[in-house]
Amino acid sequence: MKRKALALLSGGLDSTLAVKVMLEQGIEVEALNFTSPFCTCTSKNAGCKSEAVRVAEEFGIPIKVMNKGLEYLEVVRNPKHGYGKAINPCIDCRIFLLRKAKEYMVESGADFVITGEVLGQRPMSQRRDTLRIIEQESGLEGLLLRPLSAKHFKVTIAETEGWVDRDKLLAIQGRGRKEQMELAEELDVTNYPCPAGGCMLTEVSFAPKVRDIFDHSDELQMRDFRLLKLGRHFRLGARTKLLVGRNDAENTALTTQMLPGEATVRWIEGGSPLGVVMGEVTPEILDTAGKIVLRYTRAESGAPCAVKIERGEEEEFLAITNTFSEPEIERFRV
Template sequence: MQKKALALLSGGLDSTLAVKVMLDQGIAVEALNFTSPFCTCTSKNAGCKSEAVRVAEEFGIPIKVMHKGLDYLEIVGNPRHGYGKGMNPCIDCRIFLLTKAREYMQASGAHFVITGEVLGQRPMSQRRDTLRVIERESGLEGLLLRPLSAKHFAPTIPEQEGWVDRDRLLAIQGRSRKEQMQLAEDLDVKNYPCPAGGCLLTEVSFVPKVKDVFDHSDSLNLRDFRLIKLGRHFRIGDRTKVIVGRDEAENNLLESAVQAGEATLRWEEGSSPLTVVTGKQDEALLEKAAKILLRYTKAEPDTECIIKAIVDGSEKQLKVKKDYSEAIVEGLRIG
């Protein structure tokens, strides 16, 4: 009977190669892709999600897309194994993904799980010791095969049972991508978009925005974390945040994301970025938000300006003086 592998497929080079190596051995493969509000590959065209779907279609294999939900956000906020250089809970994240894969494995009819992990490639989650921890705590001991680095580890059950030919697996290690790129050429794998997809949680400059959401939210939701990738963010109250668009594309995205009870602000007398006020609002807070907005317009300093505010479809005008200094605005800025 043909054996089946469940593959974690990001759409990047390594996971694509892992799938190809299995297919070339006659293993049936189903792909599992996870979306995250923190993926650096995510773009207007859905980034790595669409790349994973493209790869699956190219290889003729089924794919299931799962969303990292609130249970994942709880891990980001309090990881058992700690953070990397930023706010990245890489070890806990891998355990989370592989636990989900193990749970789905039986339903999919798969016999084991494969990933594109390479020994020593990532400093936190792909060390030999942490790879063992991840395998053990995800409940996949013996059933987690890493085809690109398999020869650096003891044989897994698929290898021991002869489902997979160990001699045709790889012994890649380290951070260089030269071997993977050569393997891609050898296996005729083309059009891979991002050899090393990334996570915004590893970026130190991004951490203050993430921490701000955790510190100032009554309850967590994915939308708040998606929004931190758009615009300039300012904290003007314990439960009030201001987001100022940086260009027309961001203005449009912010406008489409506005929810009931949130306010939008624009300067009426000239070109202006869209400003969104989330959370608690009153006249004083809206005026504060408007002063921040004026910093990013060509209004003359110390002049009184008309700001159009819309809340739940109701429009009103605010008369606000442009008198916030650069230091005041930057003091309110998050990150």
């Protein structure tokens, strides 16, 4: 009887190799890919999701793409095992993903789960002790196989039952990628533009933006996190942010995310970035938003300017004086 593995596939080098190693042993594989507002990738395409789909198509295996959703945002807000250097809950994230994989095993008919994890590669989530915690708390003890580092761990059910030949598994460890690249050449795995993958939650400069949402939201909204990759962000009130586009593409993207009652702000003379006021809108907030937007134009300092405000089908023009200095703007910047 042919056995089936459910693979967590990011499209990066390690997870791709893990799948390939299983396929070489005659194991049927289905891929599971997770997306979130925090995904990043060095790929020139649409990011890690497209890389995972590309790999699945190249290997001829089915793939299911899941959004981590609002449940995951709560994990980020209150991680049991804490954060890394930024706001990255790496241990809790892996547990979350593997729990979802365990739930999907029943639907997919898989016998066990595989990942591309490598012992010692990542300082927080791939230490021996944390890998053990992840396996235990995900409920996948004995059912979680890490083909690239399998010989450093206890034998899994897939190995004891003879579904997988342990002698053909690997003993890779550490942060280098030399062994993976050699294995990729041996297995004829090419075109892996995202060897390390990435998550914006690991970036120290990105963390304040995420914390700002947590600090000012009674109920988390996926939109707020998707927008973190766009524009300049300013906190104007407990329930109000101003996002200022940095180019036409961002201006367009910001307007597509607006909700009823929210407003755009733009200087009507010359080239001007677009400001989008999201959340509660008041005359005082619009005045502040206008002054911030004007700071990114060629409007004369100290001069009164005509600023156009649009809210749905309604528009108005406000006379706003360009008085904000850079330090005044920084008071609002997230």
